[in-house]
Amino acid sequence: MVPYARMAALACAALWPALLSYAGGFPQLSLTDTTGRAHTPGEWAAKRAIVLVFVSTDCPLSNHYVPELNRIASSYGPRGVAIYAVQGDATVSDAEVRRHAKEFAYGFPYLFDPAESLASFTGATVTPQAAVLSPRGELLYLGRIDNRLEDFGKERVQITEFHLRDALDAVLAGKPVSHPRTKALGCAITRKK
Amino acid sequence: MKTLALLVAFAAGAIAATPTYNKDIAPILYQNCAGCHRPGEVAPFSLLTYQDTAKRAALIASVTKARVMPPWKAEPGYGEFRDVRRLTDEQLALIQQWAANGTPEGNAADKPAPPKFTDGWQLGQPDRTLTIPAKFAVPADGPDVYRCFVIPLNLENAAYLTALEFRADNRRTVHHALVFADISGLARKKAAASPDGGYTCFGGPGVPAGLVGGWAPGITPRKPIAGYAATLPKNTDLVLQIHYHPSGTAAQDQSSVGLFFGDAPTKGRSLVLLGSQDIDIAPGDAHFVLRASQMLPADAELVGITPHAHYVCKDMKVNAILPDGSTRPLIWIKDWDFNWQGAYTYADPVKLPKGTRIELEYTYDNSDKNPRNPAHPPVRVTYGEQTTNEMGLAFLSFAFPTPADATAFQRALYAAR
Numbered sequence: 096m097v098p099y100a101r102m103a104a105l106a107c108a109a110l111w112p113a114l115l116s117y118a119g120g121f122p123q124l125s126l127t128d129t130t131g132r133a134h135t136p137g138e139w140a141a142k143r144a145i146v147l148v149f150v151s152t153d154c155p156l157s158n159h160y161v162p163e164l165n166r167i168a169s170s171y172g173p174r175g176v177a178i179y180a181v182q183g184d185a186t187v188s189d190a191e192v193r194r195h196a197k198e199f200a201y202g203f204p205y206l207f208d209p210a211e212s213l214a215s216f217t218g219a220t221v222t223p224q225a226a227v228l229s230p231r232g233e234l235l236y237l238g239r240i241d242n243r244l245e246d247f248g249k250e251r252v253q254i255t256e257f258h259l260r261d262a263l264d265a266v267l268a269g270k271p272v273s274h275p276r277t278k279a280l281g282c283a284i285t286r287k288k
Numbered sequence: 289m290k291t292l293a294l295l296v297a298f299a300a301g302a303i304a305a306t307p308t309y310n311k312d313i314a315p316i317l318y319q320n321c322a323g324c325h326r327p328g329e330v331a332p333f334s335l336l337t338y339q340d341t342a343k344r345a346a347l348i349a350s351v352t353k354a355r356v357m358p359p360w361k362a363e364p365g366y367g368e369f370r371d372v373r374r375l376t377d378e379q380l381a382l383i384q385q386w387a388a389n390g391t392p393e394g395n396a397a398d399k400p401a402p403p404k405f406t407d408g409w410q411l412g413q414p415d416r417t418l419t420i421p422a423k424f425a426v427p428a429d430g431p432d433v434y435r436c437f438v439i440p441l442n443l444e445n446a447a448y449l450t451a452l453e454f455r456a457d458n459r460r461t462v463h464h465a466l467v468f469a470d471i472s473g474l475a476r477k478k479a480a481a482s483p484d485g486g487y488t489c490f491g492g493p494g495v496p497a498g499l500v501g502g503w504a505p506g507i508t509p510r511k512p513i514a515g516y517a518a519t520l521p522k523n524t525d526l527v528l529q530i531h532y533h534p535s536g537t538a539a540q541d542q543s544s545v546g547l548f549f550g551d552a553p554t555k556g557r558s559l560v561l562l563g564s565q566d567i568d569i570a571p572g573d574a575h576f577v578l579r580a581s582q583m584l585p586a587d588a589e590l591v592g593i594t595p596h597a598h599y600v601c602k603d604m605k606v607n608a609i610l611p612d613g614s615t616r617p618l619i620w621i622k623d624w625d626f627n628w629q630g631a632y633t634y635a636d637p638v639k640l641p642k643g644t645r646i647e648l649e650y651t652y653d654n655s656d657k658n659p660r661n662p663a664h665p666p667v668r669v670t671y672g673e674q675t676t677n678e679m680g681l682a683f684l685s686f687a688f689p690t691p692a693d694a695t696a697f698q699r700a701l702y703a704a705r
Binding site for chain 2: 153154155158159160161162163184186198199200242245246247248249250251252253255282283285
């Protein structure tokens with residue numbers, strides 16, 4: 096893992112000056128979703144919170160969450176939360192990502208991110224992993240969606256903590272997120288070598 | 289500086305023996321993982337190529353180190369089993385080091401030939417294939433689904449089952465399957481009103497039916513063994529209990545089971561159920577111990593063992609106390625997981641003399657600290673077949689020189705109970 100981590104660190108080091116110089120904190124990028132629509136951080140300025148969920152096509156841990164993410168999208172969307180799925184494996188073909196987005200019926204935009212700029216920006220390392228950002232690009236939460244997966248091979252029959260929902264509730268109530276970082280378990284986000 | 293550190297790290301790695309994909313990792317994965325991790329098989333992704341493997345190095349390193357993969361729950365040294373899917377400490381270390389070194393591919397000449405697999409039925413074309421009568425719909429989300437499908441065999445005469453192979457249809461949602469033979473007609477009644485020929489069931493089929501086979505990912509179907517067969521009376525219905533794990537997208541399944549028939553058995557088999565219904569676990573009790581034992585009325589050879597419990601069971605031990613007082617461990621599962629039920633076959637039958645006492649000791653954790661506890665907060669757990677109940681038993685499969693020996697053994701055993 097050392098070289099991976101170091102490469103990521105190098106990539107971040109290279110990106111950070113650009114990020115910091117951006118007034119709003121977001122990287123300047125335009126990402127296309129699986130329906131062909133382009134998205135830029137500009138559309139986030141009017142939102143109360145932005146959720147980026149890193150996902151992959153062939154990770155069952157990630158796929159299990161699509162129905163819950165759709166529920167979160169329909170319950171928090173009307174309250175000013177923008178939610179996006181972000182491609183977490185740039186080695187998978189665009190056609191396969193499109194097919195997968197359709198098959199699993201993602202009810203919100205699923206962004207291609209071939210340069211892994213959003214993973215670099217948030218520090219996400221696995222799928223599924225959720226990041227909650229302020230409209231100014233501050234990272235308010237990074238971690239698991241809930242505590243379904245206690246450990247590899249230890250799945251909860253009944254979920255008892257809903258970290259992403261709790262984080263959004265706190266942000267919408269204008270309160271600090273009580274656990275801003277939780278450990279996400281899943282499939283590693285593929286770093287280009 | 290960072291670049292320099294990286295170069296130094298690579299240089300240091302090059303001096304020590306650096307495991308490479310071609311030389312060290314591919315042989316481990318081909319042997320232990322590719323049976324399921326290949327296109328069209330039950331695992332979610334393939335591990336046949338360098339590219340597919342290297343990009344998942346971190347995940348592979350984590351799950352192998354935690355011994356979550358390959359799935360194998362029996363502790364080494366407690367029973368010698370066939371088809372063991374457990375990596376050695378050296379293999380684990382190689383994978384860790386390879387991932388840490390940045391997944392070097394190595395020399396193409398070192399790469400072993402990719403394994404050859406049989407597609408479809410692993411035991412060849414079955415004598416009879418039975419399929420669930422109608423496609424069964426599995427929801428995208430929510431709790432796991434346990435369904436018993438009843439398939440009448442409509443046999444004209446008794447038949448002798450020599451082997452059985454389950455073939456999952458929708459491999460993304462089928463988690464495991466158990467196959468029972470019902471001669472009571474009760475399962476058929478339970479399923480009567482259902483278009484898919486099924487009913488909801490969890491721990492067992494809910495009827496007094498005998499276990500004749502099963503499947504979980506990674507299990508190699510057992511070839512017929514000369515002389516052995518299970519006699520299926522002509523009124524037998526097969527009950528196919530399938531555990532479905534919702535996958536995130538709505539799914540349909542129509543799995544099959546292949547049956548292989550042969551001559552009447554010349555050797556004997558007896559399936560003994562060892563267990564206890566004396567289960568009453570207070571909420572919060574993190575260490576409830578269930579014990580059961582069985583004296584063997586005659587010499588017997590134990591060929592296989594299938595331990596069974598539900599979600600709050602955490603540790604399972606079955607030992608044989610021989611007449612001389614010595615202990616022979618039969619199985620120990622330290623971290624029982626209902627999701628990985630397995631039938632374990634001994635490498636060589638375990639010879640147990642008359643007077644051997646087989647002892648079962650299962651431990652349950654009904655506290656809130658047990659993530660697998662289906663109740664939150666915990667509730668009182670008693671014996672039963674539902675998700676919220678517990679069970680504690682082991683199916684013991686014995687072999688005898690003749691069918692008459694097996695019958696005599698069974699009679700003596702039940703007379704003594």
